[in-house]
Amino acid sequence: MKYNIAVIKGDGIGPEIVTEAVKVLDAIGEKYGHEFVYTEALAGGCAIDACGIPLPQETIDICKASDSVLLGAVGGPKWDNQPGHLRAEKAILGLRSELGLFANLRPALMFDSLSDACPLRPELVEGGLDVLIVRELTGGVYFGERGRKQTEDMGEMAYDIMPYSEKEIERIGRVAFDMAMKRNKKLTSVDKSNVLETSRLWRSVMHKLKEEYPEVEYSDLFVDNAAMQLVINPKQFDVIVTENMFGDILSDEASMITGSIGMLPSASLGEGTRGLYEPIHGSAPDIAGKNIANPLATILSLGMMLRYSFGLQEEALAVENAVKAVLDEGYRTADIAKNGEKALNTQEMGAKVISKIK
Numbered sequence: 001m002k003y004n005i006a007v008i009k010g011d012g013i014g015p016e017i018v019t020e021a022v023k024v025l026d027a028i029g030e031k032y033g034h035e036f037v038y039t040e041a042l043a044g045g046c047a048i049d050a051c052g053i054p055l056p057q058e059t060i061d062i063c064k065a066s067d068s069v070l071l072g073a074v075g076g077p078k079w080d081n082q083p084g085h086l087r088a089e090k091a092i093l094g095l096r097s098e099l100g101l102f103a104n105l106r107p108a109l110m111f112d113s114l115s116d117a118c119p120l121r122p123e124l125v126e127g128g129l130d131v132l133i134v135r136e137l138t139g140g141v142y143f144g145e146r147g148r149k150q151t152e153d154m155g156e157m158a159y160d161i162m163p164y165s166e167k168e169i170e171r172i173g174r175v176a177f178d179m180a181m182k183r184n185k186k187l188t189s190v191d192k193s194n195v196l197e198t199s200r201l202w203r204s205v206m207h208k209l210k211e212e213y214p215e216v217e218y219s220d221l222f223v224d225n226a227a228m229q230l231v232i233n234p235k236q237f238d239v240i241v242t243e244n245m246f247g248d249i250l251s252d253e254a255s256m257i258t259g260s261i262g263m264l265p266s267a268s269l270g271e272g273t274r275g276l277y278e279p280i281h282g283s284a285p286d287i288a289g290k291n292i293a294n295p296l297a298t299i300l301s302l303g304m305m306l307r308y309s310f311g312l313q314e315e316a317l318a319v320e321n322a323v324k325a326v327l328d329e330g331y332r333t334a335d336i337a338k339n340g341e342k343a344l345n346t347q348e349m350g351a352k353v354i355s356k357i358k
């Protein structure tokens, strides 16, 4: 089979990690007889430099014409003083909404061999950790109306509105319940319904949905409590579903519990099979261009692409098992290496994963 993939390397460490991930995908293609065709597109700071805007129409067109999209990371200090609508991050937000990618899957999976990188006491994560965060991705405060105005006596005022419709909540709820059915049939919905009206609607829609999934053990949690529960008893969770901003925050927290934010992949999906796959970490400008970034989150994101966009389960497993094997043998990049341990660089880590696939 032939698959067309839009490749957005982006800024910071983006180009380094994506380059390694693409080599891994080529190794998969060679082994299993698939042809992966790549079309590079600009987004983020590099697009601002080249065309003055973070998300050129050409990039949107390339993504829409592709079977799936791989993204590294965007943004960096060079573009931090851009006005809000021209910030590098706008590229990711624009892609998510242009491609209708409302469901963001963020698996926080702890690899056995990395358990000592977990900042929690060992007994709290004994036996590993496997939590899936399902984050709503195209609604809420990220996409609501925002602005500023002058007040008479309080100076300038800024506002960001957090709207949610029933339909938006229902479709992300379904994704989460379906995921729970495929896993351990346990779903926690996180909201702030003691304060927010959007959360009260969220909760009522989830409660209607849970009637359709009687096998799923369902519970509600306020977001502040969820943040706390994640560090005192992370193993109580299987699937967590939550709105856009809560999901942004909780997924960073969950990722660190698994050892390093440099390890976590994500899939952003919509109605069809086309998705956008990216590591959950950012562009890490402080280590960009040094060939020391961890490419594993991006490589694992490709594993998710193989599984969710192309339905290639065996190939997806091959990627995941290769990463696991490399870690089991003790190979580490600097972010996950213990003090004094020799770390592999980005390219060496990519090559190790490929050697396992072959």
Ligand code: IPM
Pocket (backbone or CB within 6 Å): 089, 092, 093, 248, 280, 282
């Ligand atoms: C993420 C990132 C993005 C987000 C930023 C870069 C806009 O933090 O994917 O988690 O907030 O969604």
Ligand code: MG
Pocket (backbone or CB within 6 Å): 248, 249, 252, 280
């Ligand atoms: Mg984030």
